[in-house]
Amino acid sequence: DQQVKQNSPSLSVQEGRISILNCDYTNSMFDYFLWYKKYPAEGPTFLISISSIKDKNEDGRFTVFLNKSAKHLSLHIVPSQPGDSAVYFCAALNRDDKIIFGKGTRLHILP
Amino acid sequence: EADIYQTPRYLVIGTGKKITLECSQTMGHDKMYWYQQDPGMELHLIHYSYGVNSTEKGDLSSESTVSRIRTEHFPLTLESARPSHTSQYLCASSEQHYGYTFGSGTRLTVV
Numbered sequence: 001d002q003q004v005k006q007n008s009p010s011l012s013v014q015e016g017r018i019s020i021l022n023c024d025y026t027n028s029m030f031d032y033f034l035w036y037k038k039y040p041a042e043g044p045t046f047l048i049s050i051s052s053i054k055d056k057n058e059d060g061r062f063t064v065f066l067n068k069s070a071k072h073l074s075l076h077i078v079p080s081q082p083g084d085s086a087v088y089f090c091a092a093l094n095r096d097d098k099i100i101f102g103k104g105t106r107l108h109i110l111p
Numbered sequence: 112e113a114d115i116y117q118t119p120r121y122l123v124i125g126t127g128k129k130i131t132l133e134c135s136q137t138m139g140h141d142k143m144y145w146y147q148q149d150p151g152m153e154l155h156l157i158h159y160s161y162g163v164n165s166t167e168k169g170d171l172s173s174e175s176t177v178s179r180i181r182t183e184h185f186p187l188t189l190e191s192a193r194p195s196h197t198s199q200y201l202c203a204s205s206e207q208h209y210g211y212t213f214g215s216g217t218r219l220t221v222v
Contacts, residue, residue, distance in 0.1 A: 002153075009151070034210050041120075043201050043213030044154070089154070091210075097142065098169075099211055101154040 003027050004092050006102035014110050019077040021105050023090030026071065030092040034099065035064060035075050038087045047088070048075070077107075085109045114138045117202050117214035124192055124221055132187045132217045134202035143185040144211065145169070145177060146201040154201065160185055192221045 005024045013019045025033075031052040036044035050057040050064045050073065057064050063076045077084055090102040115136040124130055136143065141162045146154040146169075156169030160179040174196070175189050185204075189196055199218050203211035 004153075032210075036213075041216070041218065043117075043203075043216045045213065046210050049210060093210065097205065098144075098156060098159065101146075103151070103153040 004102040010106040012108040021075040032093040034091045036089040115214040136204040140204035144203045
């Protein structure tokens with residue numbers, strides 16, 4: 001049973017518009033959430049994170065929102081740029097400091 | 112300027128061969144991890160270590176083995192490679208509660 005779910009395998013967004021990537025989780029004990037970005041043939045790179053005591057964290061063009069009651073988080077990228085085309089993994093850190101990853105969402109930024 | 116290194120980046124090998132995937136980090140992190148990822152799928156934790164001489168199996172069963180004789184080195188070994196072992200293998204390390212730093216990965220193909 002997946003504890004971190006990304007239900008959209010892919011997403012296409014026009015350059016300059018907002019990209020919104022969604023993620024749901026099932027374990028209410030998760031207290032730290034992360035987003036990773038991955039290009040083909042490379043390892044994931046850390047993008048942004050949020051603690052469960054917050055509902056929003058912003059870093060430049062990237063903002064992560066957390067809705068604990070709905071067990072839902074989202075990553076907003078605005079404005080979207082061609083270099084943002086990649087696979088984005090939502091992840092949660094459990095109490096053992098192990099990260100549980102979702103299946104990823106492939107984001108295509110269209111010119 | 113990566114602080115965690117994986118070699119080789121790509122490996123094509125015949126069935127039955129013994130292989131070792133190397134992973135080294137220069138950050139002094141105690142915690143290290145091996146993930147396996149098939150295309151379009153989530154990253155699955157196969158091994159982790161919380162320090163020298165400490166290794167544990169992850170959530171996904173794997174025929175590979177690992178060792179942690181030195182803090183900076185966490186190699187993964189397959190005694191007899193099979194086509195079912197074809198995958199991407201990602202090594203990561205972490206400090207407490209700060210998420211992971213990933214290497215570039217090794218893409219293994221067993222023919």
